[in-house]
Amino acid sequence: MSTITLSATPKGNGYQATVSFPNGVAMSSAETYPTIAEALTAAALKMLDMPDRLEALDRTEEASGDHGRR
Structure with a gap:
């Protein structure tokens, strides 16, 4: 099963949004948001x-045979 993480970290006067993928790639917003909720959104x-x-x-999980079933 793959895990994608959405996070909000303090930056300046607000929060920076980040999306992290299981392959190690993470993308952060250039802008900041006034609340954690807005950053996560x-x-x-x-x-x-x-x-x-x-x-x-989906293709990676299908190739590995892991379809999220436990």
Whole structure:
């Protein structure tokens, strides 16, 4: 099973949004957001704007035989 992490870290007067993928790639926002909730929302929206990365996760799991079943 793959894990994608959405995080908000303090930066300046707000929070920076970050999306981290299981292959070690992490993307952080250039802008800061006034609240943790807004930063996490921005990270989630960014992730949804990258369907190719999400589809690649599906292909990786299918190739490894791990379909999230335990």
